[in-house]
Amino acid sequence: MQDSGYFQKMTEGLIHTYYLDQDWNAALSYFDRNQVSWIGVSDQAMALDYDKLKVFFEKGCNSKYEIRLLNENYSMVSKGEDFAVVIAQFLINSRVDKNGFFSLRQRASFIFHLCGGQWKVTHMHVSAPNSIVKEKEYYPEEMSVENYRLLKRLLIEKTQQMEILAQTTAGGMKGSLDDEDYTFFYVNDELCNMLGYTYDEFMEMSGGTAKGAIYPPDVPKAMRDCRECFKKGDEYKTEYRIRKRDGTLLWVMDYGKKVRDANQEVIINSILTDISEIKETIGQLEMEKERNEIVSELSDDIIFDYNMREDELQVFYPASIAGEKHKKIIKTARVSDGWKELGVSPEDEAEIYKKIMDISNDKISNKTIKAEYRIVDWNAKNIWRRVLMRGVFDSEGNLAKVVGKVVDISSEKELMLRSNxxxxxxxxxxxxxxxxxxxxxxxxxxxxxxxxxxxxxxxxxxxxxxxxxxxxxxxxxxxxxxxxxxxxxxxxxxxxxxxxxxxxxxxxxxxxxxxxxxxxxxxxxxxxxxxxxxxxxxxxxxxxxxxxxxxxxxxxxxxxxxxxxxxxxxxxxxxxxxxxxxxxxxxx
Structure with missing residues (x-):
């Protein structure tokens, strides 16, 4: 008598041959030719002999859709000297087109008998725990179309909203099951493109799970974030790195929410956003230390600190009391708004920005760059100012901050103007x-x-x-x-x-x-x-x-x-x- 593992493996082989390999002839080899019966999901899906079963299987394997099996479970229910009973449970996940997808749970029971010295399936019964199952849904092709239409009708608004959000942000969208590794049932093209993978390459890299996609050192924190968030409610947010196809690491913010699908199963819809450009790559303390050292070397004029990544300008003005300074912080989505605080006109702003780019290109933090600009005060008098700037670079050689001072050079300009x-x-x-x-x-x-x-x-x-x-x-x-x-x-x-x-x-x-x-x-x-x-x-x-x-x-x-x-x-x-x-x- 074979052990339980033998029959479980045999059942798994039959399921994979039929659904994944789409090889109906090989799938039929698991059945006994002389005594076999099969019951599908709908009323008409039934075969009481081998020839009838062959017709159903041949038709069912003609699917043009990509199918994946998830959450497979094979359980031995009973066995004797010449029989065994196995129950299989699995999730069919199919990518119908670029934006369409569906998932459907299936259950199947198998009865094995020892026939002519070989173990063969003599009876198979398939069911789908779905209240809206319709006729002929056993076959992958017809079942795929029917369920896709159904899910499209039920979830079209949410899918469209998430697609628009994914396409208008620097990221993509994914759908996961609520299991231990958050198994994917959907990944859109934007996410794959962001990481440089094709769909198949991404699924292979990640092992088909959200956990598997995360850069290994970041897995513990990301999983901990999810657990803590789900303790409080249905939504979660975490940050981690994913290894791109070219080998580089990409920082993403992963935000999602638990919902119930048409089968009332809990799934997780998520948006991944590229946050690499705004993620700090060096320690804040080291950057602040270098900034303070530069500021201390500059004279007591208007001092500014421009954070390139955060687009934040800090201006330190001389206070009325000698030796003290007061600070003003300007945080804006537009660089020009920050420079206006220093009185820089749009015409002169371009020249100053060019100087900043010179700092970035030279990648020399101790090099001082000069620029001059003119403002007109309330009585139409010209006031000339000189900007002295130095760059602060991160560990990767990228310009992170520009620190400098602003000096009034009106008197100097007036003397020069008179001579010219x-x-x-x-x-x-x-x-x-x-x-x-x-x-x-x-x-x-x-x-x-x-x-x-x-x-x-x-x-x-x-x-x-x-x-x-x-x-x-x-x-x-x-x-x-x-x-x-x-x-x-x-x-x-x-x-x-x-x-x-x-x-x-x-x-x-x-x-x-x-x-x-x-x-x-x-x-x-x-x-x-x-x-x-x-x-x-x-x-x-x-x-x-x-x-x-x-x-x-x-x-x-x-x-x-x-x-x-x-x-x-x-x-x-x-x-x-x-x-x-x-x-x-x-x-x-």
Whole structure:
């Protein structure tokens, strides 16, 4: 007489051959040909001989759906010298399509007899503990479709909501049984894609369980979190790492809830969210220690601490009492809101952010990066500030924080401005212009042009003689105001001396822009009255050079613009001319 394990293994082999291998012919080999009976779930599912059983099995194995068996249990009920009775219980789990799935519990009893010296199944009875079982549900294909439609109707709202949530977050969705290892009955494509696996690869890696998917060192805490949460209610939340297909570890937050399915069985629906980018990778104490060391080395100005990961800006302002500081914390989803606290304009913010990226790319924590920006106070006075920044990096070399100070450099800027500008008009002087033009040409963008506009006031000597030098000075000032109103803040406006001005335009993508600016400049001058009570009009002549040669120096640029200006005056004044090769100046 065989032991109980023999019959349990034999039953398991029959179940696997039929459901997993879909091999109806091999499954029939377990049955006795001469005496066999089989009862399925529905009224019509019954066979009292081998040939009838063959028809049912052949039809039932033609399933196009992927089937998995879960929670298998095989129990020996009774046995004698020539018979044995085994009861099998298992869960059929099938993935119907990308978003559709179902699970169905099955029970089956098997009677074995010793027939011609071999143990064969002489009777099999299948049942499904489901109040909504319908006709012909024994067969995997038909049963799969019927149950999928049923579950889709009962759970469609919840499934759609969870799918939308999974697709709109950095994560995926899973469904688990409420067993010891939380066996999967569903895993969506978003979760597999997030980890770099195909569905089959993920199921193999995890062993088909939520516990098996967790990085082993994190299993105890994750399981403990779940147990503690379920003691308090139906919901749980925990964090752990999963090993991706490429071998790296991904931090996830696992949040889910226990619900009952259509069979009134407890299942767990869960959302997994990628939290790697916001997970601390170094000890908070070490980071705080390094931050405090950097802050202590900086002078007693406005101190700031910007946490890149949390997008949190801490600003330490000098207090009214010497030696003390008060702190303000700005936590925002937008970096720009934090920099506004320091008075940084949107235009200057881009430059500061570029400096921060320089820190990140260099990966040198003791390197100080400088940036300057300007704010305008309530009485329209310019206040210049300099930002000094240093980076704090985590153990993986990623920039975690930027710590720095803000210094008021208005006095320094004012002195520099005076040395670089014309006293009368506040336009830049020639010495500054030459240096700025040289730098701008050298750093010109690819496929971009630069332009030089040399402006001369027509008959300016007559204006001085007719209206006086004081009125002439007003005209010079007014010309600079026109230029500032018309040209970009990045364009350089300079007075070269007397009534001669130069405007340098950098990074121009279309040459027509330069000509349009010149026309508007002539119109603005023509519409200007030298004095309200005298209808005299202002006239300008403009020589223009447009080029993309990064090797050209200021002297060459000025000479070509002067030739074009001469041609404009020769052609009647009050107009502009663009330099072309072949143009000559009388002095050449």
């Amino acid at each position: 500008t014309d006293f009368l008009t506040s336009a830049y002087n020639r010495s500054y212009l030459e240096l700025a033009v040289k730098k701008a040409i050298r750093n010109k963008g690819v496929d971009l042009y630069y332009a030089c506009l040399l402006i001369d006031i027509d008959f300016f000597k007559e204006i001085n003689d007719k209206f006086g030098h004081l009125q002439g000075d007003c005209v010079l000032i007014e010309v600079v105001k026109m230029c500032r109103a018309l040209f970009r803040s990045t364009d350089i406006i300079a007075r070269l001396g007397g009534d001669e001005f130069m405007i340098f335009m950098r990074d121009i993508y279309d040459q027509k822009i330069v000509l349009e600016k010149a026309r508007k400049m002539l119109d603005m001058a023509e519409n200007y009255s030298i004095r309200d009570d005298i209808p005299d009009r202002l006239s300008l002549s403009i020589g223009i050079v447009i080029d993309d040669d990064i090797a050209k120096n200021f002297q060459r640029l000025y000479h070509q613009a002067d030739i074009a200006l001469y041609q404009a005056k020769q052609n009647g004044r009050g107009r502009y001319m663009v330099f072309e090769e072949g143009m000559m100046h009388p002095s050449d």
